[in-house]
Amino acid sequence: MPSRLDRTFAGMLDIKKIRADFPILNRKVNGHSLIYFDNAATSQKPQQVIDKIVEYYTLYNANIHRGVHALSQEATDLFEESREKVRAFFNIAHTKQVIFTSGNTHSINAVANGAHAFVKKGDEVILSAVEHHSNIVPWQMLCERVGATIKVIPVLDNGELDMATYHQLLNSKTAFVVVNHISNALGVTNPVKEIIDAAHEHGAMTLIDGAQSCGHMKIDVQALNADFYTMAGHKMCGPTGIGILYGKEEALNALPPYQGGGEMIDQVSFEKTTYAGLPHKFEAGTPNIAGGIALGAAIDYLNEIGMDDIAAYENELLIYGTEQIKTIPGAKIFGDVTDKAAVISFNVASLHPYDIGTIVDKLGVAVRTGHHCAQPVMERYQIPGTIRASFAFYNTKEEIDVMVQALQRAVNMLS
Template identity: 65%
Template sequence: MFDVQRIRQDFPILSRKVNNKPLIYFDNAATSQTPKQVIDAIVDYYSNYNANIHRGVHSLSQEATDKYEEARLKIKDHFNAKHSHEIILTSGTTHGINLVAHGFGSILNSNDEVLVSALEHHSNIVPWQMLCEATGAKLKVIPMNNEGELVMTEFDKLISNKTKLVFVNHVSNALGTINPISYIIAESHKVGAAVLIDGAQACPHIKPDVQNLNVDFYVASAHKMCGPTGVGMLYGKEEWLRKLPPYQGGGEMIAEVTFEKTTYADLPHKFEAGTPNICGGIAFGAALDYMNTIGFDAIANYEHQLLKYATKKLKEIEGLKIYGISAQKTAVVSFNLEGIHPYDIGTILDKMGIAVRTGHHCAQPIMDFFKIPGTVRASFSFYNTIEEIDCLIDGVMKAKDMLS
């Protein structure tokens, strides 16, 4: 039995009040909350072995280095990478995407094509636009339908021998749609294209196996997975990481420096210039330990029940429309009330202690497709409850009564 009340005890913030109401946190797609096990790892680092890593001969440096590299191994095992040096520790998903985009700037030319999907976050659109502007390559878009799913027959038409790169999110942050990435990866490889999957929204709910997927690049952020902000990971196949040039220059990413010539360090340090977020990396490992202790199958099953319940209850509200109704979804419900701006709904919910996200969710093309300014997005995690969803329904009804 999934003991959500016991799990909730691990999250100190869930016991606080907002506007004199018990906090109900439904903004997990933006940032998840942090359990005390991860907080303890952060405190332990700064209390007991805070030091810069790699090359230091003193004990604190060696201890910090060991802990940091242990975290890299945890990430490698979690995502089932073949080698730990295929895991590049970054500041987050956006950093990882830009690292890859920068690298392909020396590879693409004006005859090449790049595919992105209509369901992307801005961080998986803008870097590729910049790449295409710099190289002359053509950016093409896999369209979406009214259910919030990619139109795969159009993908089949778009993919060609000119396609060199394909970028798709594993899960839509705005709608919760789970994309058919296995098919996309396989078909892209048939024409020799590399594939990057934005896993920021998938990883809190799904445990990706990068070897089984046979994906070329996969990116994620710790702060979506019970970890701290400012740290994430890029997985890249070794052969691709060796082909790409460094993203930044500086300390750590070098083998030898003279004023005449610099040679670069081996993987993964080639892409990790400067002092990293040491504590963040260690805490990322602690967050993975915590989530794996609960179990991703258990998390997925419980969150699916939350999603089903919330969807059913929201559909009963007259004038409410849900956006993104794919059969394959994570625990996200994006909706609007007829004639009411989503910001106004979010403001009333906040007065009741309920945290939701309102706006375009950094996915303006999706909102343009539906011809709306934005949505109210309630995104659930394994520490949320049915009772909290009942409070959300009451809050939406109150907003409707006040604003209609």
């Protein structure tokens, strides 16, 4: 197989070869070539990942960790090899700190559900105003349960967090600080290192939601020093139904398990049950074995291309896309700052984003419209939602041109 490290010229990925790995990009939608700009919702999967899922069910299908027969041992080895790939990819100190979950939302809930170990009555939990619902609701549930209070870091007009207010919010009652690394609604990259360090100075725990960062930038969890960091496999070219929870060893040991059942136990009697050690303490029941193994294949694929090259190329798409969208009369971009991911959230004049999204879909262009599971963001800007175009390393500037033409056509039809 030719390497995806080949370049058409110095420093540039061979996008033609990369696109050939993604069979869905050959699809037609409403008679037009598919242009997929909904990568913030889920990334497409290369053939190498799809093949790994088929290979597992064809050759290795068996439950893991429990059998002495060959299939079980082979499946276990492949699943644990993926855990090691995750460990290395995010610079995690030990594989026992890699918890496989069903997704990013599951990872957050696993922490929030057990966070009564860290958050007591009268304490405060700080969230940001740009959080996804899945990083708001679990913490509301926790605070209602234990009698704690939520404080919110405001968002400025440009989409950046009001860091001056954040530092004012921190106090002796702050027990947990929870923010996303990159806003799914705006694409803005938050200063998570500053947020984490300031929280720790006040003795608070931290969780960083990495759903939008894990497939688009190099992440070093030890350098960030967050107590917990969550990832979504399906947003980094892996399959759906697989996620990752990272935690510092002492934090994971202090966190009670989210679910009970097989695999997460040490000894069970009707009088008392003791739990298994990490990571199995948090992995009750049969996991998504095929998904875990295929996530390892996705990591291999991303490593072959190189995360630095992915980030650089996607930034080129971001700059170009921003310039082109601004040529549309009446276009307004929300979160138009320098430090952001390849996500452009925008509206055109007073036109409803849903109407525009419906028309461009008829022309084969897939964008996301609505509040993006971030209703507080939309309330902040007093809008019903936005059109969100989110790019990945298999997209092209030519596709952006087609999208802009489709957007202009939609605007002309609706005006």
